[in-house]
Amino acid sequence: MGSRSRVGVAAVVTLALLSVLAAGAGQWKLLGISWVAFAAMAVAAPLGARARREHANRLVWGYGLASGAMVTSAAVFLVPQAIGHHTQYGGFGIALGLLLGFASHTVGHRLSHLDLPMDRTVAELSAHALSAGAIIGIVYGNMPELGLTLGLAIVSHKGPAGYAAASRLADKGGDWTVLLLPATGVGLTAILASFVGLPAGGAIRGVVFGFAAGVFLHVAMDFLPRCELGSEVHDVLTVDGDAHALLDRLRVHAVASTGLGGLAVFVAWLALA
Numbered sequence: 001m002g003s004r005s006r007v008g009v010a011a012v013v014t015l016a017l018l019s020v021l022a023a024g025a026g027q028w029k030l031l032g033i034s035w036v037a038f039a040a041m042a043v044a045a046p047l048g049a050r051a052r053r054e055h056a057n058r059l060v061w062g063y064g065l066a067s068g069a070m071v072t073s074a075a076v077f078l079v080p081q082a083i084g085h086h087t088q089y090g091g092f093g094i095a096l097g098l099l100l101g102f103a104s105h106t107v108g109h110r111l112s113h114l115d116l117p118m119d120r121t122v123a124e125l126s127a128h129a130l131s132a133g134a135i136i137g138i139v140y141g142n143m144p145e146l147g148l149t150l151g152l153a154i155v156s157h158k159g160p161a162g163y164a165a166a167s168r169l170a171d172k173g174g175d176w177t178v179l180l181l182p183a184t185g186v187g188l189t190a191i192l193a194s195f196v197g198l199p200a201g202g203a204i205r206g207v208v209f210g211f212a213a214g215v216f217l218h219v220a221m222d223f224l225p226r227c228e229l230g231s232e233v234h235d236v237l238t239v240d241g242d243a244h245a246l247l248d249r250l251r252v253h254a255v256a257s258t259g260l261g262g263l264a265v266f267v268a269w270l271a272l273a
Helices: 003-024 028-051 056-085 087-111 120-142 148-171 176-193 202-222 244-272
Strands: none
Touching: 003 028, 003 176, 028 120, 028 148, 028 176, 056 087, 056 148, 056 202, 056 244, 087 202, 120 148, 120 176, 120 202, 148 176, 148 202, 148 244
């Protein structure tokens, strides 16, 4: 086992130990979200490593369902919470989350030019998972009445993200087990952040919940399947020559999958309401 894979195994062990702490505090929803996020990526990664670059349609549906669910969940569960705490500060928080999410892409692109000790894709996924986990932990730690639907929809992109990342790693001769680190990232920071209590002031809570909504909306839009020349979907196509006709068909699948992802959240909300 390589040193990078050992880091992933150590992260899994750490998550297991932190889970004992979360269970003692009664954070069962957060535990469920953390381990579902881990399982989604840990199961999808070996599938992506075996499939390699052959299934653009599967990638479109995975990203589409996840992004549709995330957009709907953030809009339904987080945006109203932010505005409910404070109308203006909640709105500013949403804008801040969206803009900082965009800025993070610029930073990530700059980092891609550096000689990092780990694969750039793994580093980006790990940073994203750790930051998203911190936000999830604060949100659920301060509002334990929130249902599982929000958290599960937010981490729904872990499966397709792990599938695509493992496929890229396999093409470069890498080992998919390094993805165990980003797979545990949500749980590692979510459990720790859940013990951070926010002040009761509406303005601060509005900014925090608005920021969470903005970040997750940005991530959701980033995972929208873009069936364009030069996109990730185009990169995994195995056809030679002009791929416009196939991309046109995949665009229909992209629209259908995002719509079904949003509908799934609506149905789950009706069932659990």
